[in-house]
Amino acid sequence: MSIPGDKPFQPPKSASPTEPDFRILIVDDDPALRRTFPHVLAHPGRSFDETGSIAEAIVQLEQQHYDLVLLDYRLPDASGLALLDWLVERRRDEAVIIISGEDAIDAAIGALRRGADDYVRKPYHVAQLQRAVEGALHKSALEKANRAMSQRLKASERLHRYLVESSPDLIFTLDAEGRFSYINPRIKPLLGFERSALMRRPFTTLIMPEDVDRVCSLLTQPSNLPGESFNVELRLRRNRGGGLDDDGITVSLTGLPMLTQSGSARNAGLYGVARDISERKRAEEIITFQAYHDQLTHLPNRVLFKDRLELAIAQAQRRTGALAVMFIDIDRFKLVNDTYGHAEGDALLRAIAARLSATLRRGDTLARLGGDEFTILLPDLNVPEDAEVIATKILDALAAPITLSQDEYRATVSVGIALFPRDGDTAEDLTRHADIAMYQVKRSGKNAFRFFDPELNTHHRERITLENDLRNALLRGEFELHYQPQVSIARRQIVGMEALLRWRHPALGHLSPNAFIQVAEELGLIGEISRWVLEEACTQLASWRQEGHVGLRMSVNMSPLDFDKRDIVSSITECLARHALPPGQMELEITESLMMNDTADVAAKVRQLRSAGLSVAIDDFGTGYSALAYLQKFPVSTLKIDRSFVRDLDGPTTNPIISAITGIARGFALDIVAEGVEQPEQAEALQLLGCDVMQGYYFARPAPAHEALEWLRQPARLFPVH
Numbered sequence: 001m002s003i004p005g006d007k008p009f010q011p012p013k014s015a016s017p018t019e020p021d022f023r024i025l026i027v028d029d030d031p032a033l034r035r036t037f038p039h040v041l042a043h044p045g046r047s048f049d050e051t052g053s054i055a056e057a058i059v060q061l062e063q064q065h066y067d068l069v070l071l072d073y074r075l076p077d078a079s080g081l082a083l084l085d086w087l088v089e090r091r092r093d094e095a096v097i098i099i100s101g102e103d104a105i106d107a108a109i110g111a112l113r114r115g116a117d118d119y120v121r122k123p124y125h126v127a128q129l130q131r132a133v134e135g136a137l138h139k140s141a142l143e144k145a146n147r148a149m150s151q152r153l154k155a156s157e158r159l160h161r162y163l164v165e166s167s168p169d170l171i172f173t174l175d176a177e178g179r180f181s182y183i184n185p186r187i188k189p190l191l192g193f194e195r196s197a198l199m200r201r202p203f204t205t206l207i208m209p210e211d212v213d214r215v216c217s218l219l220t221q222p223s224n225l226p227g228e229s230f231n232v233e234l235r236l237r238r239n240r241g242g243g244l245d246d247d248g249i250t251v252s253l254t255g256l257p258m259l260t261q262s263g264s265a266r267n268a269g270l271y272g273v274a275r276d277i278s279e280r281k282r283a284e285e286i287i288t289f290q291a292y293h294d295q296l297t298h299l300p301n302r303v304l305f306k307d308r309l310e311l312a313i314a315q316a317q318r319r320t321g322a323l324a325v326m327f328i329d330i331d332r333f334k335l336v337n338d339t340y341g342h343a344e345g346d347a348l349l350r351a352i353a354a355r356l357s358a359t360l361r362r363g364d365t366l367a368r369l370g371g372d373e374f375t376i377l378l379p380d381l382n383v384p385e386d387a388e389v390i391a392t393k394i395l396d397a398l399a400a401p402i403t404l405s406q407d408e409y410r411a412t413v414s415v416g417i418a419l420f421p422r423d424g425d426t427a428e429d430l431t432r433h434a435d436i437a438m439y440q441v442k443r444s445g446k447n448a449f450r451f452f453d454p455e456l457n458t459h460h461r462e463r464i465t466l467e468n469d470l471r472n473a474l475l476r477g478e479f480e481l482h483y484q485p486q487v488s489i490a491r492r493q494i495v496g497m498e499a500l501l502r503w504r505h506p507a508l509g510h511l512s513p514n515a516f517i518q519v520a521e522e523l524g525l526i527g528e529i530s531r532w533v534l535e536e537a538c539t540q541l542a543s544w545r546q547e548g549h550v551g552l553r554m555s556v557n558m559s560p561l562d563f564d565k566r567d568i569v570s571s572i573t574e575c576l577a578r579h580a581l582p583p584g585q586m587e588l589e590i591t592e593s594l595m596m597n598d599t600a601d602v603a604a605k606v607r608q609l610r611s612a613g614l615s616v617a618i619d620d621f622g623t624g625y626s627a628l629a630y631l632q633k634f635p636v637s638t639l640k641i642d643r644s645f646v647r648d649l650d651g652p653t654t655n656p657i658i659s660a661i662t663g664i665a666r667g668f669a670l671d672i673v674a675e676g677v678e679q680p681e682q683a684e685a686l687q688l689l690g691c692d693v694m695q696g697y698y699f700a701r702p703a704p705a706h707e708a709l710e711w712l713r714q715p716a717r718l719f720p721v722h
């Protein structure tokens with residue numbers, strides 16, 4: 001490492017402890033004198049070399065540094081002055097004492113002028129020579145110490161300059177007016193400024209406008225006593241070729257107010273070290289964002305939503321205001337995931353998130369709780385109707401289809417709304433109540449919104465228990481089938497049996513499908529239940545056929561959701577084949593609403609079932625949307641007249657609806673079965689209206705298989721004698 005434009009930094013060399021303290025060179029042509037000197041000048045730490053000519057002396061001096069040279073004025077090869085000149089030219093720092101027999105004062109003055117430190121005239125007194133040597137060596141020692149000190153100072157100064165100038169941190173000083181008085185070279189790579197451009201400019205030039213007030217007040221705080229450092233995070237602006245950019249860097253600044261020479265003035269400037277922490281800040285921001293946001297949609301997550309909701313509740317409490325929490329669930333999302341795959345499911349979530357946020361105002365919070373669940377916080381509500389307006393907007397926002405795998409998918413959502421303070425005053429209660437309200441929307445047909453109703457709460461709890469029990473019912477073998485006969489009055493025979501599901505609930509006893517089928521559909525359990533029912537009904541029919549009841553037809557109820565399954569047709573025909581049952585002996589009961597859903601797909605499946613030889617009956621015919629058009633599309637084989645029409649038959653009279661249904665059946669060559677026959681009069685009237693096959697309590701209530709077998713064996717028991 002080196003400081004640009006400077007010498008590489010070298011630590012100062014330490015003196016060797018073995019070096020003698022003083023080296024003295026004796027230059028004299030008189031060998032006797034040369035030998036005398038070391039004796040008279042002997043002292044611990046002194047060492048002596050001797051030479052008899054100037055030329056030899058130069059050779060010695062070139063090899064070795066001496067502290068003192070005792071120099072004879074006259075030597076055979078040259079004057080001692082020549083050696084003095086030689087030493088001066090080379091800036092040598094040896095002390096020189098001239099020892100001379102010259103009497104003239106000029107000789108002494110000339111020698112001293114040319115750099116000699118002292119002049120001793122021969123003959124001299126030994127004490128005189130010793131004093132001169134002492135004095136010269138003392139002076140030499142002082143100079144030596146001085147030189148070492150100044151070398152150390154220079155080295156230390158270079159070290160500190162090196163540390164400051166090559167620091168990865170921005171180091172600067174400000175004068176008492178807050179203007180730069182020093183900046184280290186880091187400024188250029190860090191912020192793009194030339195050092196010279198900033199000198200004497202105010203520190204605030206570099207600070208982001210938003211941070212200026214905060215930093216200024218901190219710098220002028222009375223607590224900033226000289227010598228006490230403070231720390232602050234702030235953003236500095238970068239020089240982007242001609243202008244300052246607003247996307248600066250974040251630094252952690254440690255400031256140390258400076259003392260004046262006297263140490264008295266409070267504001268003598270500032271010493272500052274600013275470290276670039278932008279990367280760390282960015283990493284922190286990413287981590288914080290991830291902790292509070294959903295990865296897929298980048299919306300706030302459950303944690304952040306709860307935070308904001310709690311804050312909004314506290315604010316609403318202070319100003320006695322109102323707020324709303326919406327719980328939103330995408331209808332049939334699982335179906336999209338199963339049909340199109342997870343990537344499309346994700347795309348749908350993102351598209352819905354975008355549509356939802358477009359309906360909101362600034363200040364509202366849309367969050368994704370996970371899965372297909374979203375929540376909205378409307379923190380500032382004038383009247384509950386405001387929430388209604390937003391909920392309507394949300395439903396409308398989804399009216400336009402969303403493209404999934406090149407298909408146009410029409411997504412709908414169910415929205416539950418809870419209001420503060422009416423429906424709760426904690427984040428948990430409001431969210432839970434909005435969730436319960438959403439559940440009610442799901443139960444009553446989806447694609448709508450609903451406000452929380454306290455009564456829903458108990459229902460909700462019951463519902464949760466029911467859901468949990470239902471999940472286990474199949475595993476625990478709690479389902480069974482009851483059978484209700486369908487009889488032909490004319491033939492006084494049982495022509496069919498309808499399989500009706502029962503749940504032997506461990507605590508609630510026998511439960512009718514009305515109590516749990518819809519829940520099973522919503523939980524996605526209906527497929528497994530239907531499979532079980534079909535399997536059980538086929539096993540039963542096969543067993544009755546073995547008993548000889550080969551003409552008997554079995555009716556099984558299907559859920560509309562069963563028709564969402566691609567392999568519904570094959571799974572039914574395979575089941576029949578497994579039990580060696582002729583397809584003509586199996587009738588599937590479907591509801592009218594099924595025909596409304598996805599007509600093309602359902603119609604195709606009904607057609608396949610019919611082609612495979614199965615019968616298909618429309619249950620509760622006449623109650624829904626039946627239209628002749630559907631009957632043309634759906635090649636069903638049987639119409640079941642709903643018991644609500646049968647109930648109205650109280651005597652042998654004409655009934656326009658039943659007449660119409662029997663007329664339709666005749667027109668399309670369909671079978672008719674009348675349901676819910678409870679009275680003999682109803683049976684009679686139906687007969688007169690041209691309906692022969694009936695089912696109802698009048699003949700038999702649904703019962704377990706062993707009882708149904710008794711009826712098969714003695715069908716006459718089912719026909720009351722008038």
Ligand SMILES: Nc1nc2c(ncn2[C@@H]2O[C@@H]3COP(=O)(O)O[C@H]4[C@@H](O)[C@H](n5cnc6c(=O)[nH]c(N)nc65)O[C@@H]4COP(=O)(O)O[C@H]3[C@H]2O)c(=O)[nH]1
Pocket residue numbers: 484499500501512513514517530533556557558559589619620643675676677678695696697698702
């Ligand atoms: N008041 C009165 N009711 C009578 C009379 N005769 C029969 N019923 C009842 O009427 C319902 C006839 O079945 P559904 O219309 O297909 O209506 C069925 C059917 O839609 C559905 N369901 C039954 N079993 C299954 C099944 O295995 N799978 C599916 N998906 N749904 C089923 O549950 C509904 C209700 O079934 P259940 O409670 O068994 O109720 C049965 C039966 O017990 C009568 O004379 N008077």
